[in-house]
Every structure is written in C-alpha cells, then in structure tokens.
Amino acid sequence: MFSGLGDVVLTEDSLSFTSTGPVVATGIALTKEGGLIANMPLHSIDSSFERVVFDENFESIRLVGPLFDYTYFIPSEILKLRDLT
Numbered sequence: 001m002f003s004g005l006g007d008v009v010l011t012e013d014s015l016s017f018t019s020t021g022p023v024v025a026t027g028i029a030l031t032k033e034g035g036l037i038a039n040m041p042l043h044s045i046d047s048s049f050e051r052v053v054f055d056e057n058f059e060s061i062r063l064v065g066p067l068f069d070y071t072y073f074i075p076s077e078i079l080k081l082r083d084l085t
Contacts, residue, residue, distance in 0.1 A: 001058040005078050024075040028061070036063050038072050 002008045006019040006027075016029035029037040034048045047070070049063040060073045 001054065001061070002074075005074065005081050019075075019078055023077045023081070026075055026078070028072050030063075034065070036065075036070070038070070 002017040006017055009016045012032070014029055014031045014035075016027065018027040019025060025039075027037075027039045029035075030049075030052070034050060036047050036049050047065060047068055049065040049068075049070075051064040053062040053064070054060075055062070059079060060071050062069070062071045064070075
C-alpha cells in the first residue's frame with residue numbers, strides 16, 4: 001500500500017509509514033497490540049483498534065475500535081508518486 005510513497009518500517013511489533021519531502025507531511029503507525037498513531041496536517045490521533053480494512057485501491061485504511069471508527073487517507077499529492085513508478 002505504501003511502497004514507493006515514503007519510508008516504511010516493519011518491525012516485530014509495529015508497521016509505520018512516514019511521507020518524505022517535499023510532499024505533504026503525514027504518517028501512520030500500527031502496533032501489534034492494536035495501537036494507532038496517525039499524523040495528518042492539522043490533526044493527529046492516538047488510540048487503539050480491533051479491525052483493519054483496506055480499501056480496494058489501497059488509498060485508505062479504516063481502523064475500527066471499541067470507541068472509534070477512523071479512516072486514514074493517503075493524501076492525493078502522495079498518491080501521485082505511484083504514477084511515477
């Protein structure tokens with residue numbers, strides 16, 4: 001989903017994506033325990049989830065937890081990088 005769009009780090013405990021300049025600054029981290037940390041321009045979220053749903057075009061991730069339903073969208077400026085590969 002994030003291949004070629006920024007820095008992707010996969011460890012035994014987590015998966016994280018961080019965009020690289022000069023495009024929009026954004027990032028998301030998902031932990032093995034269900035933790036979520038997402039950063040988008042003008043807002044961030046730090047919560048937990050129980051279910052992950054990828055959209056069919058791999059442009060967003062919906063994270064569902066007991067107290068929230070959050071969708072992380074990859075900004076269109078970053079998605080344009082897919083056209084370059």
